[in-house]
Amino acid sequence: MITIGICDDNEFWRKEIRRKTIDAMDIFEQTYSIVEFSSGEEVLEYTGEPILLLFLDIEMDGVDGLEVMRKLEDDDRFWRIVFVSCHDELRWNALDIKTLAYISKPTEIPIIEKCIKAAVREYEKNRTVLVNTNAGDCVLKVNDIVYIRATSNYSEIHTKNATIIAYHNLKYYEKLPKDCLLFRTHRSYLVNIQYIKDVSYERLQLIDGASVPVGRAYYESIRNSFFSYIKSMTIRRLG
Numbered sequence: 001m002i003t004i005g006i007c008d009d010n011e012f013w014r015k016e017i018r019r020k021t022i023d024a025m026d027i028f029e030q031t032y033s034i035v036e037f038s039s040g041e042e043v044l045e046y047t048g049e050p051i052l053l054l055f056l057d058i059e060m061d062g063v064d065g066l067e068v069m070r071k072l073e074d075d076d077r078f079w080r081i082v083f084v085s086c087h088d089e090l091r092w093n094a095l096d097i098k099t100l101a102y103i104s105k106p107t108e109i110p111i112i113e114k115c116i117k118a119a120v121r122e123y124e125k126n127r128t129v130l131v132n133t134n135a136g137d138c139v140l141k142v143n144d145i146v147y148i149r150a151t152s153n154y155s156e157i158h159t160k161n162a163t164i165i166a167y168h169n170l171k172y173y174e175k176l177p178k179d180c181l182l183f184r185t186h187r188s189y190l191v192n193i194q195y196i197k198d199v200s201y202e203r204l205q206l207i208d209g210a211s212v213p214v215g216r217a218y219y220e221s222i223r224n225s226f227f228s229y230i231k232s233m234t235i236r237r238l239g
Contacts, residue, residue, distance in 0.1 A: 017112070040068040142182070
């Protein structure tokens with residue numbers, strides 16, 4: 001699920017950006033939620049679901065947008081920030097590792113749509129998982145994982161370039177967010193849906209030529225998830 005944050009101390013602008021964000025999200029085949037903040041302090045006190053994209057005003061009473069940006073720099077709960085402001089003269093002050101864009105009020109739906117698309121692309125490209133191996137802790141890009149096979153209390157992680165033995169069972173990886181696209185296909189297998197070429201009743205054919213088994217209890221679920229994924233990718237590319 002995508003979570004979008006909107007922070008502005010002016011209720012009119014919060015509602016306006018919310019309305020346009022809802023319209024922009026119509027192109028996505030994903031569930032989403034929107035969290036509103038009326039101050040910078042509320043953002044810093046937030047303890048809910050991780051926020052993919054925060055639309056953030058600059059000039060606010062109390063903690064302003066620039067201070068929020070600085071304090072969120074090392075906060076993994078917030079992925080990217082888009083500043084929405086009437087003050088173009090502050091544009092260069094808003095440059096930061098998490099700043100995706102600086103847009104002027106009033107903004108338009110296509111601009112918000114582009115910002116969300118860019119945040120999703122960056123997030124999908126950079127998601128990682130920490131795994132424990134006999135060589136120590138290892139950080140893997142989730143997008144590089146093709147499939148994972150359970151072997152006793154261990155797991156074989158098959159990436160595009162290597163096979164890694166990790167000290168985790170499959171439940172460890174199933175705790176990753178659903179949009180990481182790792183799906184259970186069998187009691188001993190998790191597969192990255194991006195690498196599926198074809199789904200049959202007993203096996204999955206992967207684009208690298210490998211195949212993995214499909215358990216009866218998982219067939220309908222993985223088949224439906226695969227076709228939903230293909231549909232959403234088609235819509236996103238055409239969009």
